[in-house]
Amino acid sequence: MKTLAVKVDDLTVAYNYKPVLWDIDLEIPEGVLMAIVGPNGAGKSTLIKSILGILKPIAGSVSIYGKPYEKQRKLVAYVPQKGSVDWDFPTTALDVVMMGTYGSLGWIKRPGQKEKKAALEALEKVGMLPFKNRQISQLSGGQQQRIFLARALVQNASIYFMDEPFQGVDASTEIAIINILKALRKAGKTVIVVHHDLQTVPEYFDWVTFLNVKKIATGPVKDIFNDDNLTKTYGINYKVSIQE
Amino acid sequence: MLGSFAVLRKQSLLGDAISHAALPGIAIAFLITGAKDTNTLLLGALVSGLIGTFWIRGIVTKTHLKSDTALGLILSVFFGFGMLLLTFIQKQPNANQAGLDKYLFGQAATLVESDVWMMAIVTGICLIVMLTFWKEFKILLFDADYTKTLGFNTKTIDILITSFIVLAIVLGLQTVGVVLMSAMLLAPAAAARQWTNSLSKMVFLAAIFGAFSGVFGTAVSASQNNLSTGPVIVIVAGVFVLFSFVFSPKRGLLFKQIRFVKNRRDLELHKTLAFMYHIAETHDNISHPHTIKILNNFQGYTKGTLQKLVDRGFVELDGNMWHLTEEGFKTASNLYNQQNASDE
Numbered sequence: 001m002k003t004l005a006v007k008v009d010d011l012t013v014a015y016n017y018k019p020v021l022w023d024i025d026l027e028i029p030e031g032v033l034m035a036i037v038g039p040n041g042a043g044k045s046t047l048i049k050s051i052l053g054i055l056k057p058i059a060g061s062v063s064i065y066g067k068p069y070e071k072q073r074k075l076v077a078y079v080p081q082k083g084s085v086d087w088d089f090p091t092t093a094l095d096v097v098m099m100g101t102y103g104s105l106g107w108i109k110r111p112g113q114k115e116k117k118a119a120l121e122a123l124e125k126v127g128m129l130p131f132k133n134r135q136i137s138q139l140s141g142g143q144q145q146r147i148f149l150a151r152a153l154v155q156n157a158s159i160y161f162m163d164e165p166f167q168g169v170d171a172s173t174e175i176a177i178i179n180i181l182k183a184l185r186k187a188g189k190t191v192i193v194v195h196h197d198l199q200t201v202p203e204y205f206d207w208v209t210f211l212n213v214k215k216i217a218t219g220p221v222k223d224i225f226n227d228d229n230l231t232k233t234y235g236i237n238y239k240v241s242i243q244e
Numbered sequence: 245m246l247g248s249f250a251v252l253r254k255q256s257l258l259g260d261a262i263s264h265a266a267l268p269g270i271a272i273a274f275l276i277t278g279a280k281d282t283n284t285l286l287l288g289a290l291v292s293g294l295i296g297t298f299w300i301r302g303i304v305t306k307t308h309l310k311s312d313t314a315l316g317l318i319l320s321v322f323f324g325f326g327m328l329l330l331t332f333i334q335k336q337p338n339a340n341q342a343g344l345d346k347y348l349f350g351q352a353a354t355l356v357e358s359d360v361w362m363m364a365i366v367t368g369i370c371l372i373v374m375l376t377f378w379k380e381f382k383i384l385l386f387d388a389d390y391t392k393t394l395g396f397n398t399k400t401i402d403i404l405i406t407s408f409i410v411l412a413i414v415l416g417l418q419t420v421g422v423v424l425m426s427a428m429l430l431a432p433a434a435a436a437r438q439w440t441n442s443l444s445k446m447v448f449l450a451a452i453f454g455a456f457s458g459v460f461g462t463a464v465s466a467s468q469n470n471l472s473t474g475p476v477i478v479i480v481a482g483v484f485v486l487f488s489f490v491f492s493p494k495r496g497l498l499f500k501q502i503r504f505v506k507n508r509r510d511l512e513l514h515k516t517l518a519f520m521y522h523i524a525e526t527h528d529n530i531s532h533p534h535t536i537k538i539l540n541n542f543q544g545y546t547k548g549t550l551q552k553l554v555d556r557g558f559v560e561l562d563g564n565m566w567h568l569t570e571e572g573f574k575t576a577s578n579l580y581n582q583q584n585a586s587d588e
Contacts, residue, residue, distance in 0.1 A: 093441070103393075
């Protein structure tokens with residue numbers, strides 16, 4: 001049995017009376033590249049946000065490598081949805097990536113040369129080095145997404161949570177991003193991605209979780225990515241025509 | 245200075261609400277002490293301003309009301325209550341009460357030396373705190389959720405920022421008054437945003453704009469009789485904003501329009517040149533002359549564009565005939581390749 005990177009127990013989240021996530025148990029082994037799929041409103045983003053403590057669950061607990069999340073923050077990096085911030089904020093691409101180093105710096109301490117070097121390296125990895133001094137509002141959607149990815153890379157974490165990193169990016173950016181994710185997996189990191197495009201699941205990921213308020217199934221793509229689970233999750237008779 | 249943070253948080257109205265919420269505090273402080281000591285009154289303003297702010301926060305998080313609704317609600321309720329108290333105080337047989345209404349529109353002339361010192365000290369403290377927690381302020385403003393995942397206590401940072409905004413407002417009350425204070429907070433920041441894309445420069449510029457409005461406004465009102473200082477300061481700040489919106493090189497309306505017109509002209513030229521290139525391509529010799537009439541088939545062709553191409557040395561004219569020059573051919577083929585590259 002592989003080591004568990006993330007373990008979620010009995011997680012329940014509700015806005016007012018309506019449960020958004022119901023009694024989720026989830027075990028994510030170390031070193032997988034996992035997609036979370038499900039229809040709109042299934043609670044995919046909510047699941048990530050609750051694991052990361054951004055939202056407060058009604059019940060349940062989250063452990064990272066066997067210890068409570070609060071004690072393991074440094075092992076976890078988060079890539080929020082691109083639309084969650086105001087891109088007209090007066091700052092540059094390099095500055096945003098530098099923010100990834102703030103967590104390890106802690107309160108008050110300023111980022112120095114070491115942090116800047118790490119940020120530049122991350123920009124290089126996502127192919128954004130030529131844009132380092134660009135004002136962030138003047139970046140395209142795909143470039144903004146890469147900047148967010150670079151910010152998470154700087155954290156040098158073991159587990160990466162990403163909320164729809166492929167949303168609104170062009171094909172070449174999508175390939176660039178998935179290559180980085182695959183490189184992360186190769187380096188032994190665990191990557192968890194909220195994903196919308198079912199077509200690409202078998203190609204990109206090796207692990208998948210079906211979610212629709214309740215957890216439908218979780219496991220290796222080759223074992224559980226089938227019509228049965230898709231129908232259970234999406235509620236319609238879904239045929240996986242892409243699985244040749 | 246602190247206004248920059250309010251503007252970037254999209255909580256511009258917060259300043260307005262806070263300053264209005266400070267009014268009942270001033271009145272109550274007067275009622276309790278019966279004296280018009282500035283420091284006590286401002287302390288009252290501070291307390292009720294803070295209460296107002298945290299109520300707004302409470303309303304937003306606990307109910308379904310949007311933040312602008314909450315702001316409006318708190319603003320009018322507190323202001324109404326403050327006005328009520330003020331009229332009540334005016335009916336009191338206390339000789340001291342005259343002049344309390346100066347807090348409505350402010351009266352810089354009533355400032356005494358100790359007030360100025362007080363302002364300088366508090367401004368200094370604000371500055372130090374801002375520099376100390378610069379990194380935390382910045383990241384919270386940009387991406388609050390992410391800040392939380394890094395392990396920062398976002399509530400603490402939030403309360404810190406808000407408290408200092410409240411403090412800054414309360415201090416300004418005496419000069420510009422409850423009604424106009426929010427303009428003083430926001431105008432310099434809004435103007436500064438037009439000129440720079442860097443947060444530190446924006447804060448710095450806002451401070452300069454604010455200080456200049458203050459000094460210049462005071463000078464103007466002092467040179468004229470019966471001009472109250474507060475409104476003049478706000479008008480000066482307003483002029484800054486107007487000027488910045490129109491003239492700033494990157495975001496200003498004027499330069500945007502100029503750039504727009506220039507781009508369109510360039511494109512027209514490029515298109516005409518590309519059209520000519522296509523014709524010239526059909527011949528081995530690029531300087532093979534063609535009649536100008538051919539160009540009439542091309543939509544967007546004008547004599548003006550042709551003349552401009554001649555001026556730039558891309559085209560040479562010979563009576564009713566034209567031909568591309570060496571340079572024109574090269575430029576056109578570069579354009580053509582670029583276009584193809586970007587189509588891919």
